[in-house]
Amino acid sequence: MYNKGTIIPGLMLFVLFVTFPIWFNVFTTAGELPKPESPPGGEKHCIASAEYMRANHMQLLNEWRDNVLRDGNREILEIDGVKYPKGLQLACLKCHSRKEKFCDSCHTYAAVQPYCWDCHLTPKEAGSKEATH
Amino acid sequence: MKYAFSFVAVLALVIIAWLGSMIPGLQYLFGIAIPYLAIMIFLGGFIYRVVQWAKSPVPFSIPTTCGQGKSLDFIKQDKLDCPTRASEVAARMFLEIFAFRSLFRNTKSELHEGPKITYESSRWLWLAALLFHYSFLIIVIRHMRLFLNPVPQWLQFLGFLDGGAMLQVGAPLLYASSLGLLGGVVFLFGRRLVNRNVRYISLANDYFPLFLIFAIAVTGMLMRYFLRTNIDIVTIKELLVGLVTLHPVINAEIGSIFYIHVFLVSALLVYFPFSKLMHMGGVFMSPTRNMPNNSRAKRHINPWNDPTIKPHSYAGYEDEFREFMVDAGIPVEKELPPRKDEE
C-alpha cells in the first residue's frame, strides 16, 4: 500500500464520521427513553388511541386548526362521554396539563421544535400570570 | 431500456421490504440484521476499495495543470490550478471536493454553419450536482437526530435551519433539503434522458442509483408527511439508538414504510462500495488533481522503476557511425582504427 501517511488517516476520519453515532453514544451519557407523563388528573382516555396520537397528533392539530379558524367548525367532540373542544389549549392541555413532562419529553428526545408554543399557552405559563391579578 | 431495468430492480427492492416487513418476526431482519450487515459491508467495502486503490502506486507525477505553473519570478503562478506546495494542492482539492470546481468550468459546444464552433458556459449540471450532494449531506447529518441521544445543540440548529427557518409548511415541517434532494435527483435523471450525449453513454448502473435514491427520498417523505400509520418517532428512535448502542430492540409495531425506507438505505449502502458511487472516495485520490506540479523541482519516485532499462548506448551508437562522425568533424570517444591503406 502506498501513501499510507494520508490514506490511512483519511480512512480513519471517514470511519469515525460514519460511526459517529456509535462513539457519540459511548462518550455521552445516553439520555433515557422518554416517558411521557400520564395526565396527572388520572384521565385514561384520549380522543384516539395512543398509537394513533403518537404518530398523528401534529396532523390532527393542524386539521383542528383549520377546522376552527378557517371553517368555523368548532364542533365539540364527545368521546366516551368526555367533551373535547377542538384546540391544543382547550382539549389536549386540559388533561396533559404538564407540557414539560408530556409534550417536551418526546419532542426533546426526537429534537422536534414545534412552533405551537409561540402562541399557545401551557397551563404553567397561563398560571404564571393568573395570580398577579 | 436501461432505465426500465433499474426501475424494476428498485421496485423489486421496495416490494421485498414491504412484503417482508409484514411477516411476523421478519421485522428483526429488516430493522436490525440487514442494517447491521449493510453498514458493515459499506464500511468494509469502502475501506477495501480504497486500500485496493492504494495498493497501486502513483508511478508518475501527472497533475493536470489548469493554469500557469511556477517558473520565473515575474510570471504569476496560478496557485490553485497549478499548485506546487501541499497547501496549494489542499486548496485545489478542497474546492474540487466541496465546490465541484472542475464542473464549474463546464461549457457547451455547438456546431454552426460555416463551420463555426461556439462555446458557452453551461453550469446547470454544476448547480444540480451541488444541490443534490449538499441536500444529501444535510439529510444524512440531519438523520443523526434519530441516532444520538441527547441530540446535540448544533444538530437541533441544523434541523431548525433546514425545516423551520426557510419554509414553514405543513406538519411535520417540510425540509428544504428534501425538496433539494428530490429536485437534484429529478434533474440528474431528466438530464440522462434529454441530453443526447449523456443518454447515449448512460448504463443501467447509472440509472439504478438515481432510482434508488429517489425511492429513498420518496419513502422518507411519505413516512414523514403522509403514511404515518404506526410511525411513532420515539419507537423508531428507540430502535435506531439501539442499533448504534448495540442493543437493538423493536418494542412496538412500526409501519411498513419505515422498513421499506431502511431496506432501501441498506441497499444503497451495500451497493455503494461496488459501484460508481465510490467516486466519493476516488475524488480524493485522483492523481491528476491531488499532485503538486513540481516534478522538475522535486523528483517523484516510482517504486517499480526498472533500472535495467538503459538507453541505446552511446558506445553502440558511435560504433555504428564513427566513420561518418570523424569525417564530419564530430568529436568521438574512440578514434578510428588506423586505415589499412595508411599502414
Next chain:
Amino acid sequence: MDKQRRKFLKIAGASVIAGIGAPAIIKLSGTSAHASGGRVVPAAGHAPAVAHGAHGEEAPKGVRLGMVIDMRKFADKPELLDGAISACIDAHNIPQYPDKKNEIKWLWKAPFESVFTDQSAYHSSKRITETDFAVLCNHCDDPPCVRACPTQATFKSPTTGIVAMDFHRCIGCRFCMAACPYGARSFNWQDPRPYIKKYNKNFPSRMKGVVEKCNFCAERLALGQEPACVESCKGTGAITFGDLNDAKSEVRAILDKEFTIQRKPTLGTKPSVFYIV
C-alpha cells in the same frame, strides 16, 4: 359530517367516538333564531330582510353578525366602556404596551372626530365631543383587508360573516393594515407575552410578526357565549349583537327603531358595526 371528520373517525376507530355534535350552540342574546345544531345555520326560511335602506345593501345571504353600539349608554356611564375594553383584553390575551408605537388594540376608545372622520363635529353637543367612542373592527361585508391579504390569512367567514384572522398563516406583510380604512388592525412588532398582564388560559397569545384584530369573540360564540364586550355590558343595552340578516333578531329590531350611523359608509365597505349617537 365533513370529509376531515370522516377521515378522523376512520383512523381512530368509530367505537372510540360517540355522541358527538351535541352542545356547540351559538346563543345570541335574546334570540334563538339559529341556535340549533353544531354550527351557525343560515337563517333559511326567513323572508328576505328589509334592506337597510339608508345603506342600500343587497339582499342578504347567510349569517352576518353585527353589532349596534348605543353611545348614549356609554355617554351616561363611561366606565361601562372601560369594562368592555378590559373584558376584551382579558379574553384575548391582548398585550398592553407602554408606548403607542407597539399598541395592540381590538376594542378601544377614540373621540367622535376620529371615529367619524366623515361627519362634522362642528358645533356638536358636548355629549358628542366629550364622549369616548368605542372603536373596533367593523367586520365589513366587503372588507378591503381581505381583498388585500395575499395568503387568505384574513378572510370572511362564510358562516358568520366575521372577518377572521388565521394567525398561523399570516406572513406579516401588513398590507391589511394599509388597506383597513378604520385603523382596526394591529401588528405584533415583538413577542407580546411579556406585556400580557393576565392570561386567559383558554385562548392563545400571538407570536411576533403577525397582524391581529377583533374577532367578534368567535371562540366564545362557539361555546354559546356572547362576545366579551357584549357580556360585560349585559343588561345595559349598550351593545347589541346578532345576525344582521335575520329580520327577527334583536339587532334588527334596534336598527328598525333607531337612527344609526356607520363609519365611513362612502367607502362601500358595508361595516357591520352601527352606532346610535
Next chain:
Amino acid sequence: MALAKLEQLSKSVVQGPSLATGAQPTKDWMDTPAIFKEGNFAYPAKQEKVEYLDSQDGIDFPNARIWSPDEDDWKLPENWQSIILKGLKERLDKFRSLKIFMDCCVRCGACADKCHFFLGTGDPKNMPVLRAELLRSVYRNDFTLAGKLFGKMAGGREMTVGVLKEWFMYSYQCTECRRCSVFCPYGIDTAEVTMMIRELLHLVGIGINWILEPASNSNRTGNHMGLQPHTFKDNVDFLAEDVEALTGVKINHSFNRKGAEVLFITPSADVFAEPGLYTAMGYLALFEQIGLDYTWSTYASEGGNFGLFTSNELMKKLNAKMYAEAKRLGVKYIIGGECGHMWRVVHQYMDTMNGPADFMEVPKSPITGTVFENAKSTKMIHISEFTADLIKHGKIKFDPSRNANVKATYHDSCNPARAMGLMDEPRYILDHVVPGWVEMPENTIREQTFCCGSGTGLNTDEIMELRMRAGLPRANAVKHVIDKHDVNMLSCVCAIDRATLTSLMDYWNPGCGVCGISELVGNALIMDNEKRAMGYGADGTESELPDGLRTMV
C-alpha cells in the same frame, strides 16, 4: 484516400448525421462495431520495425507480423485474450490512476463535447467517456465484483476481437491532449486510458508505423528522422549559414563538445523540416548573440519521444539518452527547445524514470544569473523560460518592427499547457518581439486549448481527413481571429504543431502561416555587429528583408 474538398467537409461536419450535430444513434454503442476503411486508420507498423524494437534490451514488442486493420483476420496470437487481460491486471497494479479512472467515472458527460475528435467527427465513441468505456467495460467484466455477477447489466463486456478493434480505432483517435481531464469533476484523464490501451495493443503486436518507425529510428540514430550524425550536423550547419547570410553575424556552434556548459536538445524536426527550420535558426541566432557556451548532440539529437505514445518502457529507454549524453559531455544543465510531448516527458517523467541527475547543477542562466529553482531536480529548462528571463533582465534587444508583416496569435500546445503549466512565458516573449498579437477566444486557449488534431503520432497522411476534422476546433478558433484581426501567423511552442498546423491551416485557413516563438525571437533580435541583408521592396526602396529568417530558404 483523397482528402475531401473544403466545402464538402465543412458541410459534412455541421450537417452530417452525427451525435455532435444532433442525431441520436439508434444502436447501443456496445452493439456498434468498428469498421475500418482506407482512410480511417493509420497503417500498421512494419514488421521489421517491430522486430527491431523487440530486439532491444529492456523493451518488448512481441508478435511482429504483417497484418492490416481492414482485413477481418488480424492474425492475433492464439492466447491474445489472456495476454491482454494479464497485461491489464499488471497495469492496474502498477498505475493507481488507471484503477481510479476505471472506477470513478459517473458518466456525467461533462467531457463529451470537450474532445476535438468528437467535435470534428461526431462519432459517439470519440466522447472521452465512451472511449474510456471501451476499456472500462472489459475491466468491469473481468475485474469487478458487480461485473462478474451482473455482466452486461453492470456495464461489463467480454474481451472480443470486436472490442480489440474498437480499442485500436479509438485509441488512435485520441491525441492524449488532456482537454477532457480539465473538465472532469474527478480529473479522469483519457490520455492515461489511451496510453494503457495502446500499451495493451502492443502486447499483441498491434501498433502503427508512424509511431514505431520514428521510435526505432530515434533509438538507433538518436532522432526520429533517422538522420545520421553527419547529416544532422550538415543540416544545422546550413541553418547557421543562412542565419549568417541574413544577419551578417557568424554563428559559432558545436556538436558533442565535452565541457560545454549547456546541452541543447530540440526536436529533430526543427533541423529538418519547414517551418521548424526557422525556429532552429532562431535558437542559433539567440545563442550566438548572448554567447552561450552550449553544444548540440547528435546522439541525443531528438527532443521528442514517441515512446510516450507507445509504452512506458520505450519512453524511458528513449528518454534516457538525454541524461546519458549530458553526463558523457559533462554539461552543467540542459536547455530544451520548443516541443510539446517532449516537454511532457521531460517535465513529468524524465526525473522519475532516469533521474536523479545529480551529475549536473541547478540551471543558472550565465547571462542573468537567474537560478531556475523550478528545474532544480531535473536540471532541464525550457527555451521559453530561458528567453523570457533574458528579456526580463534586458539582456537582449529587439526590433519588433522586423516582425511587422506578422500578425500573430498564440496556440497553447496541449502538453506544455495541460501537463506542464507553461502558458505565460511564450506570451511574455511575444509581447516583446512582435508589434502586436491577439488571443484566440477564451475557450480555446490556455488550459482549454485545442489540440492540433494530429498529435501522439497521428500526423500521418493516410488519415488526413480525420486529422482535418480533429483539427477543426483549433482551425476554427484561428479563423475567428483571422476574420476579426487579420491574423496571418499562428505561433506555438511545439514541433508537432509546427508540422501539423501547417497542413491544418493550408486546408481550413489558407494563407495563415505557422511558426515557433523562437523564430519570431530570431527575427526581431538585434545582434551585435549585425549587418542585416537588405532587399528592395515593391516601391523600389531599400529596406530590411520583410520575411526575416524565412527569406533565405
Next chain:
Amino acid sequence: MIEKTLKGKPAYWVWLAFLGMFMAVGAACYVRQYNFGLGMTGMSRNVSWGLYISQFTFLVGVAAGGVMLVLPYYIHNYKDFGRITILGEFLAIAAIVMCLLFIMADLGQPMRALNVVLHPSPHSMLFYDAIVLNGYLFLNILCGWVILTAEKKQVKPPKWIYFFVYLSIPFAVSIHTVTAMLYCGLPGRHFWLSAIIAPRFLASAFAAGPALIVIACLVLKRVAGFDAGRKAMNKLVTIIIYAALLNMFFVGLEFFVGYYSNIPGHKHALQYLFFGLEHHGHVYNNLVPFMWAFVILAFGAIATLATPAAKKNDFVLGLGCVALFVAFWLDKGIGFVLAGFVPNPLHEITEYVPTMNELGITIGVWATGFFVVTVLYKIAIGVEHEVEEC
C-alpha cells in the same frame, strides 16, 4: 460567463469587499430583527410600512426603467442602444433582487413567505406583484443571459428569445403598475387613492432608471474602459428629461386636485409633505426638507440635463443624473409611502423615524444590489471586451 466575476483588478475586489462589509452589517442587523421582531424598526401601528417598503417601491421603478432601453432597441431597432441594453437588463435584475430582499426584510414571518404561493389569492395585489416581480426577474435573467451568451459566441441569438424579450416589455410596465395598484386601490388612504399613481410611477421610473444607467455608464467608462457612446447617452438624456417632466407634471396635478377641490383628505398628505400638517396645535413636518429638496433637485437636474453642456461634459451629465436620481428617490423612496400613513384612518398623526438597525438592513440591501449589479456588469463588460478583442 460567471467565471468572469472571479477575475478582476484589485480595485474590483476592494469595491466588492467594501460592499461586502455593508452586506455583513445588514445581515447582522437582520439577524437581530429576525430574533426580536419588526419592533426593531421605527415602524408603528400607525405607520405600518417604512423604509423597506418605500425602497421597494422606488426600486421597482429602477427595475422597470430598463425597458427604456429594451423598447427602443428591440422594437424600434435603435442600434445605438445595442451596447447598453444589456446594462439595462442587468440593472433590472439587481433592482428586483433588492426589491425581493426588502420585501423579505419587511415580513413579520419571513419563513412563511411561501404561503403566497401555497395559498394563492387572486384578489390580492400583492399576489400579482409577486408574480410580475418574479416573472420580470426571470425574464431579465433569461433574456440577458441568452443574448449575452449569443454575443459572446458571436452568433445570432436564437429566435425564441425574442418572444421573451417582447414579453418583458409589458412585464416592465406591469411591475410598476401593479406596485402602484398596491397603493391606489386602498379605500381610505386619500393620498394613494389616485388614478395618476401608476402613470406617475412609470414616469418617475423611466427617468430614474435610465438616469442610473447613465451614471453606471459614466462609471464604467472610467473604471472599466467601457464607452457606451455619446449618441446613446444623449438619447437616454432626452428620454430622462421627458419622463422627469411628466413626473413633475403629475405631481403638479395632485396639487391641483387637492388644493382646488379643497377636500381636506386630498390635501392632508400634500400638506404634511410640503408644508407640515397641524394637528392639535402641533405641526408635523419631518419630511418637508426632503420634499423641497426633491423639487429643487428635480427641476435643477432637468435644467442641467437640458443644457448643451450635458451633451458634451461627462461631469455635468453625471451631476444632472445623480441629482435626478436622488430627487426621485426622495419623492418615491421616502415621501410617497410614508405620507400615505399621515394622517391615519382616525386622523391622528404619527411620524416615522427609522432606527439604526433598520438603516443597517436598508444599507445592507442596497449594498447587495450594488454587489449584484457590479458582478453582473463585470460579466457584461467582460464579454463586450472579449468580443471586441478576440
